[in-house]
Amino acid sequence: MTEEIIIAGFGGQGVLSMGKILAYSGIMQDQEVSWMPSYGPEMRGGTANVTVILSDERISSPIINKFDTAIILNQQSMDKFEDSVKPGGIMVYDGNGITRHPERKDISIYRVDAAEEAVNMESARIFNMIVLGGYLKVKPVVKLENIIKGLKESLPERHHALIPLNEKAVKRGMEIVRMVQEV
Amino acid sequence: MGDIESGDIIKDENLVYSKTKVLTDNVMHYCPGCGHGTAHRLIAEVIEEMDIQSETIGITPVGCAVLMYNYLDIDMQEAAHGRAPAVATAVKRLMPEKFVFTYQGDGDLAAIGTAETIHACNRGENITVFFINNGIYGMTGGQMAPTTLVNMMSSTSPYGRDVQMMGNPLKMTELVAQLPGTFYVTRQAVHTPSNVRKAKKAIRKALENQKLKKGLSLVEIVSNCNSGWKMSPVQANQWMVENMFPFYPLGDIKLDGKLVNQE
Amino acid sequence: MKELKLMKGNEAVAEAAIRAGADAYFGYPITPQSEVLEYLMMEKPHERTGMVVLQAESEVAAINMVYGGAACGRKVITSSSSPGISLKQEGLTYIAGAELPCLVVNVVRGGPGLGTIQPAQSDYFQAVKGGGHGDYHLLVLAPQSVQEMSDFVGLGFDLAFRYRNPVMILTDGAIGQMMEKVWLDEQKPRMTEFPSWATTGKSADRERNIITSLELDSAKQEKFNLKLQAKYRKMEEEEVRYEKIGCEDADYLLVAYGTSARICQKSVQIARSKGIKVGLLRPITLFPFPKKPLFELAGRVRGMLAVEMSAGQMVEDVRLAVNGKVIVEHYGRMGGIIPSPDEIVDALEKLIKKGE
Numbered sequence: 001m002t003e004e005i006i007i008a009g010f011g012g013q014g015v016l017s018m019g020k021i022l023a024y025s026g027i028m029q030d031q032e033v034s035w036m037p038s039y040g041p042e043m044r045g046g047t048a049n050v051t052v053i054l055s056d057e058r059i060s061s062p063i064i065n066k067f068d069t070a071i072i073l074n075q076q077s078m079d080k081f082e083d084s085v086k087p088g089g090i091m092v093y094d095g096n097g098i099t100r101h102p103e104r105k106d107i108s109i110y111r112v113d114a115a116e117e118a119v120n121m122e123s124a125r126i127f128n129m130i131v132l133g134g135y136l137k138v139k140p141v142v143k144l145e146n147i148i149k150g151l152k153e154s155l156p157e158r159h160h161a162l163i164p165l166n167e168k169a170v171k172r173g174m175e176i177v178r179m180v181q182e183v
Numbered sequence: 184m185g186d187i188e189s190g191d192i193i194k195d196e197n198l199v200y201s202k203t204k205v206l207t208d209n210v211m212h213y214c215p216g217c218g219h220g221t222a223h224r225l226i227a228e229v230i231e232e233m234d235i236q237s238e239t240i241g242i243t244p245v246g247c248a249v250l251m252y253n254y255l256d257i258d259m260q261e262a263a264h265g266r267a268p269a270v271a272t273a274v275k276r277l278m279p280e281k282f283v284f285t286y287q288g289d290g291d292l293a294a295i296g297t298a299e300t301i302h303a304c305n306r307g308e309n310i311t312v313f314f315i316n317n318g319i320y321g322m323t324g325g326q327m328a329p330t331t332l333v334n335m336m337s338s339t340s341p342y343g344r345d346v347q348m349m350g351n352p353l354k355m356t357e358l359v360a361q362l363p364g365t366f367y368v369t370r371q372a373v374h375t376p377s378n379v380r381k382a383k384k385a386i387r388k389a390l391e392n393q394k395l396k397k398g399l400s401l402v403e404i405v406s407n408c409n410s411g412w413k414m415s416p417v418q419a420n421q422w423m424v425e426n427m428f429p430f431y432p433l434g435d436i437k438l439d440g441k442l443v444n445q446e
Numbered sequence: 447m448k449e450l451k452l453m454k455g456n457e458a459v460a461e462a463a464i465r466a467g468a469d470a471y472f473g474y475p476i477t478p479q480s481e482v483l484e485y486l487m488m489e490k491p492h493e494r495t496g497m498v499v500l501q502a503e504s505e506v507a508a509i510n511m512v513y514g515g516a517a518c519g520r521k522v523i524t525s526s527s528s529p530g531i532s533l534k535q536e537g538l539t540y541i542a543g544a545e546l547p548c549l550v551v552n553v554v555r556g557g558p559g560l561g562t563i564q565p566a567q568s569d570y571f572q573a574v575k576g577g578g579h580g581d582y583h584l585l586v587l588a589p590q591s592v593q594e595m596s597d598f599v600g601l602g603f604d605l606a607f608r609y610r611n612p613v614m615i616l617t618d619g620a621i622g623q624m625m626e627k628v629w630l631d632e633q634k635p636r637m638t639e640f641p642s643w644a645t646t647g648k649s650a651d652r653e654r655n656i657i658t659s660l661e662l663d664s665a666k667q668e669k670f671n672l673k674l675q676a677k678y679r680k681m682e683e684e685e686v687r688y689e690k691i692g693c694e695d696a697d698y699l700l701v702a703y704g705t706s707a708r709i710c711q712k713s714v715q716i717a718r719s720k721g722i723k724v725g726l727l728r729p730i731t732l733f734p735f736p737k738k739p740l741f742e743l744a745g746r747v748r749g750m751l752a753v754e755m756s757a758g759q760m761v762e763d764v765r766l767a768v769n770g771k772v773i774v775e776h777y778g779r780m781g782g783i784i785p786s787p788d789e790i791v792d793a794l795e796k797l798i799k800k801g802e
Contacts, residue, residue, distance in 0.1 A: 020625065023452055027627055033452065035625035039478055039563070060711035062624055065786040153452075237647045242514070243658075252656045258645035260517045261658035263540045266510035269502065273514030273522070274645070276498045277469055281647055299510070302503035 001056050003141045004064055008049035008081050009073025009094075014128030017154075018071075019050035021132065024150030025142035026054040034062035047076050054141055071135055075099055088183060092135045102180075109180040110138050112173055126169035133173020144170060203231045209253045216416025218406030219247055221373040222315060223254050225383045226286070229390060230257065239282040240274050242267040244296075246288035247321040265296025268303035271310045282393050284311040289330040290320045293355040297329075300355065307364030307398035311389045314356065314401060317408040318427060325411035329353040332430055337411070352430065356403040360437040366398035368437035372405045372428075374420045385435075397440060405431050448629045455595040455621040456481035458628050459525065459551055462599035464491045467634040468549075469520035470498040472511035474530060477563040478619035479553035482525040495636055505530040509537030509550075516546035517657040519644025521603050521637065525551035527619070528569050529560060531577075538612055539578030542674075543659025547606035549599065550584070551615045553622040556755075556782040564782025565619035565705060570759035573616045574733040581671055583678050584614045585685065586732040588703040592626035594730075600631055605685065607641070609677055616732060618755065620705045620784060678734075687730035688739055692718070696725030698794060699743055701764050702753040703729045705784065710753055712787035717794055724794060732760070737767035744768035749797050753790055754778045773801060 005022070009015045019035050026033040036051040051067075053059050070081045072093040078100065085091055087106045095101075096115035112134030118127040136142065142150075147170060151163050205227035213219045230239050236257055243251040245264035252259035262270040267285035275283040292300050292314050303310070319337050320326040327337040327344060330352050334343035344352070360368040367389055371382035382404060389400035405427050409419035435443045453461065460482045463471060471491075473483045483501060491497035498515075502508035508524050515522035526534060531552045541548055552573065556566035573586045585605050587598045595617060602613040640646055648654040661667040689707075692714055693699065702710040707728040717724045727743065729736050744750070750772060752761035758776040765774045777793035779785045 020452070023625060027450070027452055033625075033627055035452070036620065037623055039619070039623045059626075060715060061709040061787055062626070063620060063705065063709055063784050063786075064712070065788065237649050240518075240645050240647060249660060252654075252658065256648065256654050258648045258655045259657070260514065260645055261544075261656070261660055262513070263510060263536055266506070266513075266537070269507040269510035270514035270517075272500070272507075273470060273472065273498075273511035274518055276500065277515050277518050277520050278646065298503055299507050302507065 003054045003069065003139070004067050005052045005054075005069045005071065006049060006067045006081055006084065007052065007071040007073075008047065008077030011046055011048040013048070013073050014125070015048045015073065016050050018128040018132050019052045020154055021147060021150050022052050022054065022142065024154045025146040028146035028149040028153075029142060031056060032059050034059050036062045047074070049077065049081075069135065069139060071131060073131065078102065090139060092131070092138060092177070094131060105181075106183060108138075108182045110134065110177050111180050112177040114173060117172060117176055121169065121172065123165065123169075126165060129166045129169035130173035130176070133170035134177035136170065137174035137177050203228045205231045205236055205256050207254055207256050211254055212250060213247065214410045216407065216409045216419060217247075218317070218373045218404060219315060221379060222313065222382070222404050222406070223251060225373070225379065225386050226284070226313065227255055229383060229387045233387070233390060235282050235390070238280070239284070240278070242271045242274070242283070242285040244285070244287040244291035246291050248286050248288060248315065249322065251286055265291050265294070266299055267291065268296065268299040268308070268310070268312065272303055272306070272308045275308060275310050279309070282311070282390055284313060284390065286313045287315070288321070289314070289316045289318065289328045293329040293353050297355070301359065301362070304359040304399050304401070305362045305364045307366075309393055309396050310399055311393060312399065312401040313386070314403040315406050316403055316431060317406045317411070318352075319408045319411040321408045321411050325408070325413075329355075330431075332426060335426070354431070356401060356436060359401060360442060364398050365401060365437055366395070366440050367392050367400040369401075369435045370403040370405060370431060370433050372423070372433055374407065374423065378433075403431070405433065447632060451628055451630055452625050453592055453628050454481055454623055454625050455589075455592045455617060456553065456623070457485045458592045458596040458630075459599055459615070460485035460489070461630055462596040463523050464489065464495055464497055465631050465633050466600040466603055467495065467521060467636040468497055468523050468603070469636055470500070470511075470515045470522045471524065472500050472502050472508040472515070472522070473524050473526065474502050474505045474508050476505075476527045476530045478555060478565070478622050479525050479527045479551070481622070482551065495633070497636070505533035506537065509534040509541075512548050512550075513537055513541055513544070513546060516541065516548040517544065517645050519637075519640030519646060523549040523551070523599070525553065527553045527555050528557050528566075531569065531572070535572070535578035538584065539576070539580050539582060540659050541612045542578075542582035542584070543580060544657050545610040546612065546657065547603070547610055548612050549602045549606055549615065550612060551617065554616065554618040556780065562782040563619065565755065565784060566780065566782055567618060567704060567706060567755040568757070568759070568780065569616065570732065570754070570756060573614050574735070574763070582674060583681075583733050584612050585609065585681055585734070586614045586616050588616050588730060588732050589621060590704050590707045590728065592621065592624060592628045595621060596628050596630060600634075609681060611677065616704070618705050682734040685731055686734045686736050686738070688736040689728040689730060690739070691726040691728065693725035693727065693743060695723050696743075696746070697723040697748050698725075698798065699747045699750045700724060700726045700753055700790070700794070701729070701740070701750055701760070702726065703732060703760065706753045706755055709785060709787055710790060713790040713794070716787055717791050720791070722794065722798070729760075735763045735767065740764060740767040741769070741771070744771035747772060749801050750774045751794055751797050752776045753785065753793075755784060756780060773797070
C-alpha cells in the first residue's frame, strides 16, 4: 500500500503538523514515510502545503505532482491542487471560505467543516485534528491508536495533557465528514 | 694584566643575556630597524618566562608577520588574511586550558579582518591579540592602511592621505576598548629600551589574563616601517614619535575591564 | 543501539554530528539550513558530549573557526547554503591547502546571487571542481535521503581524517527540509588522542607543528601540489561510491544524484510500466566521480540522460566519463523548480526518438 497525500491551506492552520502526525503514525505501524513541506515565506502566514507519503515499500520520490488524496483547506489550495488528484482519488476539504467548490467528476469528494466545528468545540487549535479525523474516516490509512502514539512521539511532554482533546477532535471529524460525491 | 682568552669570559657565571629558547635560530626576514623582530622576541621571552611553551598556540596573519611560525618554537597556525581572531576563537574554545594568541598587522586586523576582530572582542574570547600598527601595508610594498595618518604618503596615497577621498585613519584599539568583552587594552611601542620594558610587561599581563577567563586582551604596538615609509631606521623612529604617537598615544586604554581615564 | 526518529535532513545532520563525536560546529544562519544550528543549540551538545557550538558573525568567520579547530586535530563541522558557501570558499581553499580534515554541508538553493531559497543542484561545479582558487578538490558526498544525511556525517569525518582533506556533503533544500525515518547511529565518544600534526601545544618530545598553506619556494610548492594530486588520484581509486538501480537489462540510463535521483527512481518505475527499459546510476561521491561504471554502461546502453536541478553541470562529467561512446543528453530545471517524475520520462522519450 502506498498513499500519497497533499495537505494544503494557510500557514497557521496546522497543515505541517497534521502531516507530521500522519508521518509519525505511519512509523508507528512500521511504514516508510516522507514529509516534504513547502518552506520559506509561506511559513509566516501565507499558503503552506506538505506532501506526505506512507508506504509499505521504499519510497522513491518524496516530491510528486499527482496525489491519491488532497486535503484542501483554503481557496488558493483548491485552485492549485484540485487538478493534482489522480483520477479515482480523493479530495477532503473544509468548506469554510471556499467560494468555488471542487468541479472534478472523476474523484471522490468529501467535506469536513472543521473550522466551524472547532469554534463549536471552543478550541481553534484542534482544527487540523478534526480535518484529520474526517480524512481517516474516508480512508483509514492509519489506526486511531497509532495517531495517539504518534502524538505522544511528536509533541513535547508538556503538551501531552492536550492529547485527549486531540483524540476527541479526530473522533468528531470522523462524525461530521460528509460525502459530496463518490466515484 | 696578561692576555685575556675568550674562554676566560664566556662562562655561565658571566652570562648577562641570551636569546630565549622559544626563538628559533632562523634568520628573520624583517628589514633592519623594523619593530617586528623586537615584538617577536618579547613574546617569545614571556612564553619562556611563564613556562608555557608547550601550552601556547599562536595564530599568524597575512602580512609581514606571515612567517612568524619560522621564528617562534611553538605550535602555530597561519590564518587567512584578517581571520586570525576567528581561528583563535575555535582553538581556545576547543582547548580552553591553552594560551592562544593572534599576531596581526593593521591591514589584517583593522581592514579586512575588522568584523572578526570586533566580534572576537565583543564575545570576550579569552585570547590575546597582538596588533602591530605601522600605518602602512609593509609586505605588499607600502600601500595605504586603515591606520595611515592624514596626509601620510604611501604607494596608494602618493600625495598623502586625503580624508575627503580616502576616509579617516581608524583607531581600532580605542574602538574595541569600548566593548564589554575586552578586559585589557593597551598601546605600547618598542623603539627604546624603556618602551621595550613596558611593552614586555604588557605582553606578559595580556597572556596571564587568559588564566582569569575575563575576556580578550589586546596589545597594540605602534611600530615603524622604515622601508615602507622610505626613511632610515633612525628617521623612522623619530617620525613615529613625532607623528604616530600624537594620534596613537601610548598607554593603557582599558585595565582590568575598566576604561582608563586618559587626560 | 540505533535509534529510530522522524527528522528533517537538517536535523539529522546536526544529531549525527553530535553522535559522531564531533568536537565543534561553527555556523551562520541561512535558509534553507538554519535548522542545523537551531537543533544544535536546542540540544545543548556541550552537556551531552562537550561539543562546542558557536554562531559566528559570518560564514567567513565560521569557516575560519573550522580551520582553527581542524588544525588542532579536532572533528569540526559547518553548514550553510549556496550564498554562504560562496563566502566560505576562501576558507576552504586554505583548509585544502593546509591539508586539514573537516566537514562542510551545503544545503543548496537556487542561484545565482541571492537567487531563491528553494532547492537546486546548481552548485555542482563549485563543489566538485574546487570552488576556491588553486588546484584542489573537496571529497563530495551526495545524500539522497534523510538517512544518508545522517550516515554521511560519520562517513564524511572518517574520509576527511583518512585523507586530511575537507569533505563536503552536497545536498539541497528539499532533503534538508524533508522529514523521513532515520536510524541514528549510537553515540561515539569524542577523540581523546589527536593526529601527530595537530597544533595542540609543542611538547618537549617533538618538533613544533605548523599549519599553513604558504610556501614561497616554487619548487616546494609544485612538489606539494603533486602530493595533493596524488591524494586525489588515490581517492579516485578507492573512494568512488554509487548506486545502480535497474541497470542489468537497461537500454537507457538516467544519471542523477541527490533529490534528482529520488525523483528519477519514480521515473524509472513509470518508464518501465510503459515498456521502456531504463536504469538509474546514482553517483554517491561526486568527487571522485564514478567514471568507470559509467564508461562500462556506455558500452551497453543506447543513450544516457543526466537529470539535474541545474542548467547542466554534472552532465559534463558524464560526457567526460563516457568519452563519446554514447549520446548523453541533459534534462534540468532551475531556480528552485523540482522536475516531476513525468517530465523526466517525457525527456527520456525525446532522447529515445532522437536516437531512432
